[in-house]
Amino acid sequence: MNTLNALRSVIRGRVWLPGDPGFDGARRPWNLAIEQPVAAVVEVADAEDVAALVRHARSAGLAIAAQPNGHEATGRTDGTILLRTGRLETLEVDPVARRARVGASVPSGRVQAAAAPYGLTGLPGSSPVVSVAGVALGGGLSWFGRMYGWVADSVTAFDIVDSQGRQRHVTAGTDPDLFWALRRRRLRRRHRPRTGPARRPAPVRRPDVVGGRARAGRDGRLPADHRRRPARTDGLAGPAALPGRRPHGGHRRHLPGRREPGA
CATH class of the missing domain: 3.30.465.10 (Uridine Diphospho-n-acetylenolpyruvylglucosamine Reductase; domain 3)
Known part of the structure; x- marks a missing residue:
């Protein structure tokens, strides 16, 4: 029994190896534009499974990459065991x-x-x-x-x-x-x-709190309903709650120490 096949006897959760039904779906990240080549995918059942996986990988000289919900995708995973924690739902x-x-x-x-x-x-x-x-x-x-x-x-x-x-x-x-x-x-x-x-x-709901993003026009000005909102005093943050700054949304960012063109 090779090192990867031995995972099935070590882990009480699920193990996918190359060629297994569902392997490609299990290794895919949230960002489908990134290809993640891995040696195996393990969905652990609990913390004891995680500990057993780490000990097994350590003894075999294999690396582990943890990815609970598929975010933080990377293509640098050759020979890696991909750890899924979808069942750790406490x-x-x-x-x-x-x-x-x-x-x-x-x-x-x-x-x-x-x-x-x-x-x-x-x-x-x-x-x-x-x-x-x-x-x-x-x-x-x-x-x-x-x-x-x-x-x-x-x-x-x-x-x-x-x-x-x-x-x-x-x-x-x-x-x-x-x-x-x-x-x-x-x-x-x-x-x-x-x-x-x-x-x-939880902050009290207020009618002047706006969620989402606003896009500045070509003149660099915000829409009037965002531009005239009062400064935030209750700790809420967000693009529409930052007076005097352009919101994030497909435009240049003004970095400290740099001058805008023509300034």
């Missing part, structure tokens, strides 16, 4: 402590929906379908970032599998260096945590 909201326990595949939209009945909200990324783990480990710029900072700054603990295949609960008290690194994007994602970001009181 989601528990504690409205009293204002904490949530979030599995590695849970998208921001599900956390928002679970927190909303309690008048709370998470710090979501720009898309409701991207996993909380992916957003948090990438730093995470939220629509509420002006008031509450990066998504990573609200994470209070990580349940991880380290490079030795050991399950660990990482907090500022148990391992301050690793905790700092996980929240500061200094480690590549060789493992996926269950994160516990703090929930925030």
Whole structure:
């Protein structure tokens, strides 16, 4: 039995190898324009499966690339085992402590929906379908970032599998260096945590809050209904909530230290 075939006896979740029915679909990323050649795809059943996979790959000298929902696609995956965490769906909201326990595949939209009945909200990324783990480990710029900072700054603990295949609960008290690194994007994602970001009181709905993007005209001016809106004071962020700046939407960005042509 070769190393890859042995995965079936190591993992309780699903394993796809080249030539298996469904292999091509399992290895495809969200961005279909990127081809991901991999040696195998593994959908783990739980954290113990992740630990077993890491130990097996380590002993065989194979690399692992984690991709919960198919984002962060890359074509540099030859000989790699692609780790899917779609079955790690834990989601528990504690409205009293204002904490949530979030599995590695849970998208921001599900956390928002679970927190909303309690008048709370998470710090979501720009898309409701991207996993909380992916957003948090990438730093995470939220629509509420002006008031509450990066998504990573609200994470209070990580349940991880380290490079030795050991399950660990990482907090500022148990391992301050690793905790700092996980929240500061200094480690590549060789493992996926269950994160516990703090929930925030949901902002009150206001008629002058606009979602989406606005496109400036050729004269560089915003549409009147965006141009005349008052400055945000409640911490909400977004293209239409940044007075004096052009919104993102197919135009040049004015970088600090550079002058616009003709300025």
